[in-house]
Amino acid sequence: MKFRNSSPPLAYGDFPWVFAGALATTLPHAGHQPLWVTAMAASLFLWAFLRWQKQAAPPVRWLLVALVVAVCGAVLLQYRTLFGRDAGVALLVLFSALKLLELKTRRDAVAAVTLGYFLLLTHYFDAQGIPTAIGLLVAATLLTATLIRIHGGPLLKPLPTLRFAAVLMVQAVPFMLVLYLLFPRISGPLWGLPQDAHAGRSGLSDQMAPGSIANLAMSGEIAFRVRFPGRPPERNRLYWRGPVLDSYDGKNWRALPPMGGAPQLTFRSPALAYESTVEPHGRRWLLALDAPGALPSNFGLSSTLTATIREPLIQRQRFSLSAHLEYAFNVEEDQRVRERNLQLPARTNPQARALAESWRQALPDPAQRIDKALALFANGGFAYTLTPPLLGEQPMDDFLFSTKRGFCEHFASAFVFLMRASGIPARVVTGYQGGELNPVDKFLVVRQSDAHAWAEVWLAEKGWVRVDPTAVVSPERIGEGITAALPEGEPLPAAIQLRSDWLRDVRFRWEAMNNAWNQYVLGYNTERQRDLLSRMGFPDADWRNLAALLAAACATLFILVAAWAVLQRPRRDPVQRLWDIALHRLRRSGVNSAPWETPNHLLNRVEAELPQWAPAFTEVVSAYLDARYGPGPADLNRLRAAVARLPRWRTL
Amino acid sequence: MLNVKMPRLKAADSPFDPILSAASSVILGKEHEIRLALACLLGGGHLLIEDLPGVGKTTLAHTLARLLGLKFSRIQFTSDLLPADITGVSIYDRNQADFRFLPGPIFSQLILADEINRATPKTQSALLEAMEEGQVTVEGETRPLPDPFFVIATQNPSHQIGTFPLPESQLDRFLMRIELGYPARNAERALLAAGSRREAADTLTALIDAAEIPGLQQQVAAVYASDAILDYVYALIQGTRHTGEFRHGLSPRAGLGLLAAARAWAWLAGRDRVLPDDVQAIFPFVARHRLIASHSGALPRAEDIDAFLRSIAIP
Structure with missing residues (x-):
């Protein structure tokens, strides 16, 4: 089988994951975009779902092309452009639904997930509060779990896969904090929110x-x-x-x-x-x-x-x-x-x-x-x-x-x-x-x-x-x-007409939390950053210093994580280690091995893709198979010698 | 398919090579299936062939019986077949003034149980019990079956009317399940040119003595499976239990079957050790009929099994 040219087919059980990821990233937009976009995306989702359920093949290519053209045309009609904030988001949402329709191989799924990660960001156009942040975290975890799942990951039931994704998210927190605190802040809204973004807000008038x-x-x-x-x-x-x-x-x-x-x-x-x-x-x-x-x-x-x-x-x-x-x-x-x-x-x-x-x-x-x-x-x-x-x-x-x-x-x-x-x-x-x-x-x-x-x-x-x-x-x-x-019975919004104590208390806490979020997370601007840095002992940090600091912090974190990983690594037996070295050298020369691939299978591919390495690698495989699968004690010297004969770098 | 080119895996000539080539000359273009059938026999298991009528199931059984010198009997399963028709009955012998046991067709070395899904479950289970126990109990007396004892059961795809598909618990008793499928273009052309192969099978002579087979089976059982191979088989079994792709995982019996089949596969290639390639080669045929895909409630597709193998790392 060829791996470079064709991506492996997506397992039947992986589809719902990709669906869930796409749904989690597109659904929150439903309230902000024109009704037809929502309706169109929903029907595409439904179509893709039915196709999955019936195990039918993806629609023929010309139909897909026609759909893409139709989607672009509709967006163009609505917004007079394909770019820009709203048109872009609508296009992404629809493409995300379209991608589900032609889901077939793992590569399609990866594309759908990548689209999902990108769509996540666009939700900040509409809201930046705590619920949005939590929702996006959940969606990001789901997308990560989908990636794990479609790559065979720990190959477990849904819960452990989600747990694995959650662990990854938690591990990313230190990097997130460093980037958030140290990345040079841009004053003004990051996405160039248009002037009318808040036009509908209530308030006094003149x-x-x-x-x-x-x-x-x-x-x-x-x-x-x-x-x-x-x-x-x-x-x-x-x-x-x-x-x-x-x-x-x-x-x-x-x-x-x-x-x-x-x-x-x-x-x-x-x-x-x-x-x-x-x-x-x-x-x-x-x-x-x-x-x-x-x-x-x-x-x-x-x-x-x-x-x-x-x-x-x-x-x-x-x-x-x-x-x-x-x-x-x-x-x-x-x-x-x-x-x-x-x-x-x-x-x-x-x-x-x-x-x-x-x-x-x-x-x-x-x-x-x-x-x-x-x-x-x-x-x-x-x-x-x-x-x-x-x-x-x-x-x-x-x-x-x-x-x-x-x-x-x-x-x-x-x-x-x-x-x-x-x-x-x-x-x-x-x-x-x-x-x-x-x-x-x-x-x-x-x-x-x-x-x-x-x-x-x-x-x-x-x-x-x-x-x-x-x-x-x-x-x-x-x-x-x-x-x-106001006399009892006069209409007032529920939010302020709280007469029960515990509800009042809940509201106070929620608003205090929101306020803290606004003050410290959303309100973290250039000034606050400078303030924080000077308190940490870096007065007058300009963006160059910031970048240097950022790089240094990331490098430190990375070294810590790497050191931890090295310490945690289980001691591998010498046969496996030598084999890993051989695989590593192959990888450098462009032949990747999959975890399920047998040495002989790999050897077949080396003969096809890297023929000049074949003689040396044949000996490696033979020695490895003897050492690992043969009866009797492993002949480490033979394997070591064989691995040593593999070229270190790509040979042309 | 994950399979590696055969020459790469072959270490030495095996005593079965002539049998393989002789059989291939009769059953055209089905070398892989013949090899699987032989591996099944050498692994001490029974074989289930599932396919449409007329693709050569019976011919395959005939050919193997001939080449291996096995005493062959064929039982055509029908809806009115009774257990006693298989195991045999005791009849009263007037001369000796006693009951005499007339052994049924099961007292052979290679049984072709044709269209097993046409018989009632009661009759099916009589055969399956015999397969499992290696002995038959008739009227209170236990009689051992011959050694070697090898059952090839055939089954038509079970959506045909008037069939009793084997329940999962009984499918588990077959070491392997294979499909023959239509011959490839060249093979079918040759078949059309040469005529029916059934007569060709009748002209074959035994290439080994059936008495040697138990010894060979012992050789197969002695093929070395390293810890790494045991880990791999374990990982595969565990995988079927935890992916969620399947309703339930493989049984411990299936795990033993995987190992036995892999040993036989290695032995057929003339090797004294099992390689991961052997496990991958036999896995679809040992595992597939024992699994139920969660999404369809039916036999997993061959691609599903392939994808599953790709999801388990070789330790």
Whole structure:
């Protein structure tokens, strides 16, 4: 039989392994790719499975070629290209299914497995969390087990084969760690994730329509995580500032282009340092704690005190920030800014205007008007709810005088409306309020459900002062969080509406684990690497030093493993050792021997493939067979002499 | 196939070489199968030939009986064959006023049990017990069978109507199972030219004396099998038990059979020792009928056995 040209046929029992491997690597893509790709791959899988079950031959070549062409054509139609991220993944998935269809020899199986290993990587396009990593580890183990299986490996039942693969995976861990820690990090997303990768993420926007924040509050997704060095401040002081909305058109609040110079801040309390890890939201704001202290140079502070970065946040990022909880902001304010914050659309909400006008005339001191408005909210029969009734053409009038039920955005916008109508510059501030301390890792977790809107009014000699009308209506919202504030039975996402203790505990642990993963594994960037290296005694490592270090570490590991292997090697008997030397020399000259191959079989091949070695090898085989299989003591000298006569290197 | 060219493995002429060539001149193009049949005989086992009618099963049995000088009898198995038709009966002898045993056809040296799967299981087991025990018990009296005693059973592929396929436990009693298959092109041309081979078989004369065979069988049993060979046979048996390719592994009896057949194979090549090549050469014929492929529930395909051999390293 020839081995160089034809690969041995795949044993019947090996097919399910290859199937399982292909399924494990393609199935997770089902949720991300167009439906037709999934359907097509599924039907190809089914076809291949039936073919295996019936022990039928692979489809004829022209049909396979036609299928390949069809697949490429369909992908081209869908994506307008065969390359690039999504098209590439779809193509790989379909080819993986097609390969199963023509599975026949071991080489086909190896190709399918290799494709699987490659497909594994592509899953990181879609998710990089702990479940993905675990899933991929399992899939990689399965693929490795398949490789072991199709090569005859330990030739055991499935469980020992899987165990063998798992042992291999564990043995690879030291190398993985070394590569992970020392491989030069590339800043920016490794796979050039397109800008829109996170476009769908929820978060604040730069305008507020009725219901927009209430919608956000339905999401238990994490917005950012904060770590204070000591105890975090009281909940009711945690106002995380997002966009400030200063224009009202009768329906929506919008942010206007900035006006006026840099904000003037006077801090009245010491700086409070903290570290914030912000989930990607596709916007530029940082959601800093009011009021932000000194910011690093690449951050900006808008005239409305919103901290921003240069580029939209499309990746989870960690920022070191500081805040001063007591502050005075723009005591001297630009005249134009003050006027802008008094603007109201004409001829709307007459009742509310009339009320505000009556306050302006009765109460000369603006502070009194503020108190009056807050008192209205406190005593006017207002209720806090996530499901407020719909408002009509005159939303402020409707809300203030008839429905009286609303969410923070209703209270904030009604308050600002009343203030403006009564002649006090006021604006809506959106952001997040509060957060939940995870007792496991002491991170303060701020979710989308903590999204909030409050008001800011400008008073002479005091500057912009924060007023939160929601705190008056529902003190629990600010003191304890949204879960406590809402009446029982209001819809809230399951993730935050946990009233049972142990479930809460499980969630805290899971989130702490995720956070650790984000912080230490996904967040392991150039800086952290440099940090780690300098702590290990390699300061200022550039990529050249890194590469050298990497090589050195790998070499050390390799030597350790090799030494261990040598020590572990069972003592072989001298006949076997001499024979192994002979096989080794043959291998160097291009004739590989298989473990099942008899010496005579090998000799046949040597005669055919390496005829000039045949005479010398004939003697080796003869001496070896005598020593190993013959009666009487082994004639080692004869074998040694015969092996010594084998050329050491390839002879031409 | 894994087989190595024969000349390479041949160390010296064996006493059976003339028998082999004589038989090959009658049964054309089936030298390998003849050699296997002889190895089976020398290994002290029985042979099962499974194939379509008319491919030369009976001729093969005839030829071997002639060449080896064995007393031959042929039992055509039919559905109404009774155990006594095989073993013999006692009849009352009026002259001696006593029962006299009339030995059945089984009291021969080479039995051709033709189409064994046509008989009922009861009759089949009468033959198989005799094969196993080397003796027959009729009406309370145990009678030894002649030595050598060699059964060649033939079986048509069992999907034909009205057959009783041998159960696995009984298949295990045959040392080897071979298929003859259609002759190769040249052989079939020669066959067409020369006419039926049955008459040719009748003209053969014995090349050895049947009485020598037990001695030869002892020589075969003395062929040296080194520790490495024992390890290899063990690895093969273990392999069949643990791959998952087969429903269950080979029995210890099969392991002994492998070794015996490998010894005979080596002896036929004139060697005094067993080589791994011998084990590989006989393995498919000793092992295949004793195994059931897990995936099909039927006899493993020849390729499966081949792939299995490739998966076991030679120690």
